[in-house]
Amino acid sequence: MTEEMVAVFAGSSIRLAAPLLLAASGELVSERAGVLNMSVEGMMLLGAFAGAAGAWATGSPLLGLAIGVLAVLPLAALQAYLSITLRANQIVTGIGLNILVLGATTLAYRLLFGGRSRVEIPGLGPWAPPGLAQLPLLGEQVFRQTWLLYLGLVLVGLIAWALRHTAWGLALHAAGTAPRAADQSGLPVRRLRYGAVMVTGVMSALAGCFLSIGDIHTFTEGMTKGVGYLAIAAVIFGNWKLGRTLAACLLFGAATALQFQLPALGVDVPSALLIMLPYLLAMLAVAGLAGRQRAPAALSVPYHR
Amino acid sequence: MRHALNIWRAGMRRPAIWISLAAVLGAGAVGLVLVAAMGVPVSDALAAFADGAWGSPYAVASSLNRSLVLALVGLGFITAQRAQLTNVGGEGQIAVGGMAATAVALYGHVATLPWGLSFGLPLLAAALAGALWGGLAGYLKAWRGTNEVIATLLLSFIATWMVYGAVQSEALLRQPMTSAATLPESLPIPESTQIPLLTGDYGMPLHAGLLLGLLLMAVVGVVLRHTVLGVQLHAVGLNPRAARRAGLPVRRLVVGALVAAGALGGLAGACMLQGEQYSLKAGFSSGYGFDGLVVGLLARNSVWGVLFGALLFGFLRSGGINLEMVASVPTALVVVIQGLIIITLAGAAQAMDRQEVAR
Amino acid sequence: MSASSAAAPPLAHPPLLSLQGMGKRFGALQALDDVSLTLAAGEIHCLLGENGAGKSTLCNLIFGVYRPDQGDMALDGQPYRPQGPAQALALGVAMVHQHFSLVPDLSVVDNLLLGQARGILDRQGCAQRISELSARYGLALDPWARIEDLSVGERQRVEIVKCLMREPRLLVLDEPTAVLLPAEIASLLDVCERVAAAGCGVLLVTHKLAEIQRVAQRATVLRGGRLAARSEQPAAELDQLVRAMIARDLDSAAGPAQPERQPRVAVATRRPPVLTVDGLGVKDAEGVVRLDNFTLLVEPGEIVAVAGVEGNGQSELAAVLSGMRPATSGRFFLADQEMTHAGPRALTGAGVGVVPEDRHAEACVPALSVAENLFIDRLPEFRRFGLLDRRALARAAELLMQRFDVRAAGAQVAFGGLSGGNQQKAVMAREMTRPGLRFLLAANPTRGLDVGAVQAVYGHIRAAAHGPQRVGVLLISSELDELLAVADRVLVLYRGRVMGTARIPVADEEGLAALRQRVGQWMAGRITEGAHA
Amino acid sequence: ADPLRVGILIPGSKSDKGWMESGYDGLVAAQKAQGDKVKVQMIENINYADMEQALTNLASKNQLVIGVGGQTQAAVLKIAKRFPKTRFSIVGGNKGEDLPNVAGYDVKQAEIAFVAGAAAAMLSKNGAVSYVGGMEIPSIVNAGKEFGKGAAYINPKIKYFENYTGDFDDVAKAKEATLAAIAQGADVHYHILNLGLRGMEQAAKEKGTHIIGSYTDRCGTDPLYIAYSITGVGYQVEYAIGEAVKGSWKPGYKAFGLAMGPKASDMTICGATPAMKTRIEQIKKDIQSGKIQVLEG
């Protein structure tokens, strides 16, 4: 394996991990608050679609990104309303919303782009942090990425800090592990959970936009293809800790990237095996390596006084 | 019989049924509005839908066969759910079930066996394979504390790619390569290993798996509601520590619940393969495991719920196919309606529960 | 003393809190009905009543957890209708709940910051305040300890400090002393008095008459959700209060429940012990020794008490003997059969009954019915044609509920809806009626029970031990008085070690007093002569 | 006369920018050409489990049923027996069971892939080319193999990389697969992808490499594409409908490919030098004459 290949592998892993990472850290926030958002998948898809449609309609990828995020907020609010106020089963509503979004974006895509399948969608540009950009090999292959990736990293860092050092983070934790105690300490449990779901919405929208206007500058029907579910897997795998969740995302990204490196190296492995590699690794990890998982005690339990 | 009638009457008094009906009709109405917005006459759309869903003996049979698969997966889901285990692995259980059924039907020398063993043994193999797949998640849950949602989900992805791999290799299930163009599929299974058609006529290809499905539905219903095992599963799910303290075999029950769910999923796979498709292809499970999961979720722990949900989704999809063909309404619309039904039912669930408790 | 539900007598200045005609219904159950009460600033007001009388419900109405169906509340003369705890807290009302309301996997500091802090957390500053408050009220606390790792008593302290940090005008305490040791109780009552002296109103729910005697300035008694009595000088009217509470006379008059002692039935032939514990040891995940070389014989019909400050190895002992946790060393036998590695199922099958310490987590499935909970491990007995015969189950459950005085709307209601005390009684009922019961392990079986129920429970225990079954009993409790009253032998655990054991003298007041002295010393970790009998 | 009733099943999305869309384009072209003479029912996005039912619905209401893609073959063969009066055409069909009412049109993607490989080798500056396929089904795998052989035919020392993403429509994977090949030096890419092609485009755009397009000649519309291989999926749809309207529809296996002329199969290098053109034409002839042997599919 040449050095260049290693660099490409690293770059590829990061790119494949990026949408997972954005979505997973968003999902982590709401799971920590006790809401299991199976709808990350749908939120990502809607974000991807609205971002692409917005960028196409306005000609500006930045506006597209803003539109993508704005479009997901009502969906997140709906998820929150269903699972927090109506106390609906969170897995059901999540899957229902995913199905709804899949149908709706497909229909809308046909309406908007139906006859123009070769339309160009403006995308976000790449950027490399000064300094790092000059590194040989790595500068080009690893650090030159859509700037959204860097924004995402900053946001993830911010989330990590807020979870640990702010009253909001503490309140969120309480809402997820001991909502009754939180309530009796005068915290607005439901409002906290609403807020957490909205954060998930924003992060998932960013993840979706990363897929559509960030990485490949196009939208395709149902393009998330289970990335949202994998993000949830990463959260569980990460044992509801941000650092480990990020590591899980990178692992999934690397396992997927390996699928393209091995054939390029001339290693002959059945491609079915290569394609299932990320899932296989994840399975092995949750089965043993990751140890016993300890979910927030009130995860997916609606709170009612 | 009188008993059944009483259950039915009690059921009809439940507001849950009316709320569900309203949700379905409401979602359907939204769908029709969308149809109208697309410029398609509503009556045409309705006619096309009805024709596709139940317009001919063939349509009815196809819808019912599909409902059967969804019902089996849904049954598995509520079985595990009784122990508070969320089995999202239906798709993978179908996949391994299909592989096992194919393997036994083609290479298990069962084709000439008498008394229905020729198709019964592959069915059994599928159930065992599904049970193994579900049990794996159960084992991990009971002994290693692995979250079953993620385990079953990952096992689903793995199993579907296993099918992909199995039909790629002649050493596994691929048919012999007679030319470079031989498709990556298994050989068609022998006729005697196919599940017999109830009518004996391909014009109405309703197969005998339906009877098995109804039987299993009754069994699961009774076990979950009216047996010691049902209460024990429930207790284990609600408070595993207390259940262990009380001396219940917690781990065995956890594994057992997922084994049963997996077996039902495996049977669903066998029904798809031996009842309809007759040869194994990559992607043969077609997302039915996930649809069945939704049926199970919406059933809210009731076998009747599974029955109605499976019928609803089975006929909905059949109608949707025709809707697009005849009235040029994209099938995506049916997907939207499906999503709306799920969301409204889920949203109304709390209200339904309240009503039931207040009774 | 008045027993009417008419408006309370007017006070000199407007009361801090006044409740008028409060009512609350849960489904078919009228938990509270037309209850009125006033409480002045600086007053300590005791709220009494049997298990399920509605005390917690009333407290929860005041704290905004529930909304009343009827009635008006006023705080400082202003109408008071809290929409939730948040609003109650904002108006200066704080509450310590009967069941803990802390976040177990957070540190003490974080729990105290919860709901109080804004923006960026100042953990150091908070730790500082904790030290100040601890010093002021004599409530020692390690700010950085995790709640999970604290003993029940320490947790209760955290709850109280959490309330005090908010400097409330009205402090509601729902059975705060149920889990405390005598010394801790004394310091808690001191805190109450100090807080009250500073002008705060205190509403104290308790079952312990000694506490009423010590601190109560006024008292209100509930029975079946209705106002049963009110007293302006409760210390002097304890008898009447108790009578109002249970609407019948108690055998012994005032003072803590004193189950009468019966001389032990002489054992003609020494029978082999039911339980033999040989050098049992438990280390926790960090390798700290929690239980060290524990050795014990329990004879048939013998009641052995394990005393000690909570957190000195009792829970580990109970967990090992009930099969919930493996011992790291040593062995134990049931009669001749080694049970060291048996799971809970094997043990219950062999005739071991267990009343666990944490009954919410280990003893019940709240969402299942009372009947199902009562027979959770014996359901196969109710099998008919392979199906569960729910009618027979309910009948059996109702009989059992009657025998053990479990009060509920029926055998089919959810276990979780029972009041704390009735849940405890139900667990007792199940464990004591296990077929082939040979050995009973009971941890704090009377915690949270009203005086009448406490007697009943000890009656049952004694009947099991001294009756034909001759059950051996290991009784773990921190209620020293009760232990001495009911047990034949007492041993004291301190830091996982047996500090001493002694036979409890019968009908010898002086000897008992001396023993109490000695046990108290053992509990505090002081070795006196006569250890290791 | 009554219009000819045609039912068409597109298993994937009709706007997938690839095979399915190409088939759909053919349908649109046929409708335009035939006007009132045909009446069309179409259904898309059908998975295996629903395929039989969709085909049965189409077969019971139409005189000609077209399945776009080899994945419809098994189901078509099954249904065709029950509807002996309906004609069935499989676009991308292979040799197999012969039924009196089923026609299989072999698009011969492998054939043109060989030519594309040759073109790629001529166009590559680094001496390295790559191929990304979706599913590992014979037509796709064989095309990959032939692409590699075609490249080696021109330049025996050429480096060739191939990858199968398992999914014609996964954009991100197609992009990463292409990037991995680029890192190995590949500068001309060929593919059989649908929606996934967008990922390949993105990778090529970022790294300044080039793509050989498929299905339709669009030279001059996008500098990213330096050549196009034409696979007449749409042409075959048109052909089936045209034959049926004329009344000359015939059952049986029919190889399309180069033998059926440039509408069925062709190779265009955008801005090709005369030398290149001659070379390509020569290769096409050699394939047709059997001098160069290519795989089926």
Ligand SMILES: Nc1ncnc2c1ncn2[C@@H]1O[C@H](COP(=O)(O)OP(=O)(O)OP(=O)(O)O)[C@@H](O)[C@H]1O
């Ligand atoms: N935290 C725990 N949760 C669940 N099981 C535990 C735990 N810790 C230990 N165990 C193990 O559980 C095992 C089973 O206990 P138990 O006797 O209740 O089950 P059982 O009835 O024997 O069930 P099975 O037949 O499935 O083992 C014991 O061997 C014990 O070591």
Ligand SMILES: Nc1ncnc2c1ncn2[C@@H]1O[C@H](COP(=O)(O)OP(=O)(O)OP(=O)(O)O)[C@@H](O)[C@H]1O
């Ligand atoms: N959330 C609830 N749902 C249904 N019933 C309830 C609920 N809370 C309390 N009850 C019922 O209301 C009655 C009063 O309960 P409450 O908890 O106020 O009793 P308590 O006086 O605090 O008893 P204890 O001394 O046992 O704690 C009981 O019969 C109890 O079963």
Ligand SMILES: [Mg+2]
């Ligand atoms: Mg109480």
Ligand SMILES: [Mg+2]
């Ligand atoms: Mg065991």
